[in-house]
Amino acid sequence: MTATVPERLRWAVDRLDVRAGHRVLEIGCGRGVALALLGEVPEVARVVAVDRSASALRAAGQRNADLVAAGRAVLREGELATVDLVGERFDRVLAVNVNLFWTGPATIELDRLAASLAPGGRLHLVYQPPDAARAADLAVRLTDRLTAAGWTVHDLTRLDGPPPLLGVVAHPA
Numbered sequence: 001m002t003a004t005v006p007e008r009l010r011w012a013v014d015r016l017d018v019r020a021g022h023r024v025l026e027i028g029c030g031r032g033v034a035l036a037l038l039g040e041v042p043e044v045a046r047v048v049a050v051d052r053s054a055s056a057l058r059a060a061g062q063r064n065a066d067l068v069a070a071g072r073a074v075l076r077e078g079e080l081a082t083v084d085l086v087g088e089r090f091d092r093v094l095a096v097n098v099n100l101f102w103t104g105p106a107t108i109e110l111d112r113l114a115a116s117l118a119p120g121g122r123l124h125l126v127y128q129p130p131d132a133a134r135a136a137d138l139a140v141r142l143t144d145r146l147t148a149a150g151w152t153v154h155d156l157t158r159l160d161g162p163p164p165l166l167g168v169v170a171h172p173a
C-alpha cells in the first residue's frame, strides 16, 4: 500500500531519537503511516500502536501486516485511558495531532503514560497547527497541562513551515 508521507510524521519520527532496542508506544496511530516509518528504523524493537477508531486501526494493520507478523508491531483498539498496553514499558511515546493533551487535563491518560514509561523514557507530542499563532497558543496550553499533571517539559520546538509544526518532549517530574 503506497501513501504520501506527511511532513509532520517524518519530522515526528526523526525527532524521537530512538536507541537500539527501544520500545515505542504510538497513541492515535490513525491509518498507520508513522507506524510504517517506525518499522523502517532498525533500532526500534517493537511498537505498540493504539487508536480508538476501529476503521483506522484496520487500515493500520493492513499497511503494516509484515511488521505485525514479525512481532515488531502490536495494534490495540481503544481509548488511551483504558486500552490494553500489553504490559509493556516504553522508551518513547509518540502522539501526532492527538488533541486530548490540550483540550482537557488528560490526568488519567498522563498518569497512565507516566506509569508506562521505562526509566529515561520520553513523551513526544507533535502537532501541525493551521498557523504560527495557533502553534504559539498550543505550546502554552500543552505546557500548562503537562506541568499541572506533574510532567517536565524538556523541549519545545516550533517550525514556522510550511507546514507549521510544534513538537513537545516531556518526562514525568
Ligand SMILES: C[S@@+](CC[C@H](N)C(=O)[O-])C[C@H]1O[C@@H](n2cnc3c(N)ncnc32)[C@H](O)[C@@H]1O
Binding pocket: 027, 028, 029, 030, 031, 050, 051, 052, 053, 056, 078, 079, 080, 081, 095, 096, 097, 098, 099, 100
Ligand atoms: C487527527 S488523527 C491523527 C492520526 C495520525 N497520528 C496522523 O497524524 O496522521 C487523531 C487520531 O487519534 C485517535 N485518538 C484521538 N483520541 C484518542 C484517544 N483518547 N485514545 C486513542 N486514540 C485516540 C483518533 O481516533 C485518530 O485516529
